[in-house]
Amino acid sequence: MNTEQNNLYFEFSSVAKNELAAYLKTLDIESIKDPNVFLPIDESKIPHFKKDVERIRQIVEGPQKFLITKKVEALSLLEARYTTWALATMLGQPIVQNDLGHQVISIYDRDRSNTMAKGARYHQTREGGTIHTDNVNTPEVWEYLLFGCVAEGHVGGENILVNGLELYNELKTKYPDVLKILETQFTWECRGVNDSTYLSPIITYTKTGEPIFRHLRPYMESAHNKTNNPLSVEQIYALDCLDALCESAEFQTRVKVKSGEVFVSLDYQSLHGRSCFSDALDTINIVDYLNGKKGKLKRTLDRLWIRKNPINQ
Numbered sequence: 001m002n003t004e005q006n007n008l009y010f011e012f013s014s015v016a017k018n019e020l021a022a023y024l025k026t027l028d029i030e031s032i033k034d035p036n037v038f039l040p041i042d043e044s045k046i047p048h049f050k051k052d053v054e055r056i057r058q059i060v061e062g063p064q065k066f067l068i069t070k071k072v073e074a075l076s077l078l079e080a081r082y083t084t085w086a087l088a089t090m091l092g093q094p095i096v097q098n099d100l101g102h103q104v105i106s107i108y109d110r111d112r113s114n115t116m117a118k119g120a121r122y123h124q125t126r127e128g129g130t131i132h133t134d135n136v137n138t139p140e141v142w143e144y145l146l147f148g149c150v151a152e153g154h155v156g157g158e159n160i161l162v163n164g165l166e167l168y169n170e171l172k173t174k175y176p177d178v179l180k181i182l183e184t185q186f187t188w189e190c191r192g193v194n195d196s197t198y199l200s201p202i203i204t205y206t207k208t209g210e211p212i213f214r215h216l217r218p219y220m221e222s223a224h225n226k227t228n229n230p231l232s233v234e235q236i237y238a239l240d241c242l243d244a245l246c247e248s249a250e251f252q253t254r255v256k257v258k259s260g261e262v263f264v265s266l267d268y269q270s271l272h273g274r275s276c277f278s279d280a281l282d283t284i285n286i287v288d289y290l291n292g293k294k295g296k297l298k299r300t301l302d303r304l305w306i307r308k309n310p311i312n313q
C-alpha cells in the first residue's frame with residue numbers, strides 16, 4: 001500500500017458538516033426521481049463547506065493526487081449524494097458524459113449475465129478492469145474525477161488507486177526507453193462523445209513539466225483497430241510495461257469507498273481501477289429506489305468529471 005491511510009481520508013469540519021446538513025434540508029431532494037438530475041447548489045449558503053472544498057483542491061493538486069472524504073453522518077442516503085454534487089460543482093464545471101447530456105453517471109451492474117466481452121460498458125458491469133485514467137474521450141484534458149459512493153457492494157469492489165507522479169518517476173529512472181515510447185502518438189476514440197478519433201501520447205506534460213497521463217488501454221486499442229493502424233511491437237511493449245507497473249502492489253493503494261464517502265482525484269495524475277464485485281441477490285437499482293421501490297441498493301457510485309476552469313464564462 002502506497003498512500004498512508006491516515007492521509008487518504010479527509011473529514012469536513014464540524015461547522016461545514018452542520019452547515020451542509022441544514023442547507024440540504026431546505027432543498028426538495030426527494031422530488032427528483034432521475035438519478036442523473038440534481039438540484040442547483042447555492043454556494044453562498046454553505047461558505048464553510050466551500051472553504052473545505054478549497055482545501056481538498058489543494059490536497060489533490062499536491063503530491064498526494066487523491067483523497068476520500070469521510071461520510072457526513074447526519075445526512076440521509078439521498079442527501080449524501082449531494083455531498084458529491086456540491087463538492088463537484090464547487091471544484092469547477094461538470095462535463096457532460098454521454099449523448100443524453102448527463103453530468104452525473106450512476107455506476108452499477110445493470111445485468112449480472114452481461115460482460116464487457118459481450119459488449120457491455122465497463123461502468124455497467126460487475127467486472128474489474130484495467131488501471132486507467134478517465135481522461136481519454138476528448139483531446140482536451142480536464143482536472144477532477146469524483147466518485148460518490150451511494151451504496152457498497154455485497155462482496156468485493158475494491159478501488160485501486162495509483163499515484164501518477166510516483167509511476168512517472170519510476171518510468172523516468174528505471175525505464176526511460178518505455179517513457180520515450182509513451183511520449184509518442186497513439187490513436188484514441190471519442191467514445192460516448194462522437195465517432196471521431198484523435199492522436200495523443202499517453203504521457204504529455206504541463207507547462208511546468210509535470211506529467212499528464214492518458215491511459216485506458218482497451219479504448220485505445222479499439223481506436224487503433226478502427227483506424228486500421230495496428231500498434232507496433234514497441235508500442236505494445238511500452239503498454240505492457242506501464243500496465244505491469246500499474247498492477248504492482250508497490251504503486252497501488254487499495255480501499256473500498258463506503259456509502260456516503262466521496263473519492264476525489266486529479267485524474268490526469270492519478271490512475272484508478274477496481275476489483276470485480278457482486279451485489280447480493282434481490283438488490284434494486286437507483287432508478288427504482290428513487291421511484292419508491294423498497295429494498296437494498298446494488299453497489300452504486302455517482303461519477304463526475306470536472307473541468308477546473310469553466311469554458312465560455
Ligand SMILES: [Fe+2]
Pocket residue numbers: 132133134272
Ligand atoms: Fe474510471
